[in-house]
Structure formats: structure tokens, C-alpha cells
Amino acid sequence: MQNQFGFVLKVFFLSAGLSVLIKYIFPNLHIPATAANALIIVFLPIVIVTGVLLWRFQQQHN
Numbered sequence: 936m937q938n939q940f941g942f943v944l945k946v947f948f949l950s951a952g953l954s955v956l957i958k959y960i961f962p963n964l965h966i967p968a969t970a971a972n973a974l975i976i977v978f979l980p981i982v983i984v985t986g987v988l989l990w991r992f993q994q995q996h997n
Contacts, residue, residue, distance in 0.1 A: 966972055
């Protein structure tokens with residue numbers, strides 16, 4: 936039971952930290968609104984998840 940509680944606490948604190956970053960830090964970053972930046976923001980999570988899944992797939996077959 937304590938392991939689940941620890942996991943919930945980790946998720947809570949990571950979520951709170953991300954919320955603080957989004958609210959206070961990210962507005963100070965001046966990222967120009969260009970088509971290239973929009974494409975990077977949209978496709979970067981897909982590329983990261985694909986890379987992680989391919990890496991895990993290769994690890995399972997070795």
C-alpha cells in the first residue's frame with residue numbers, strides 16, 4: 936500500500952511542478968510563432984514516444 940501511496944505522491948508533485956513551470960516560467964520564454972516551431976511542438980512528442988516504444992520493442996526481443 937505504501938508503494939502505491941509513494942507513486943501517487945510522485946505523480947502529484949510532478950504535476951504540481953509542471954503546472955508551476957507552465958504558469959510562471961514558460962510565459963517568459965519568447966518563442967516566435969513560426970510554422971517550424973509549430974511543427975516541432977506538434978510532432979516532437981510523437982517522435983519521442985515512437986523512439987521509446989521502438990527501443991522497448993528491441994529490448995524485449997534480445
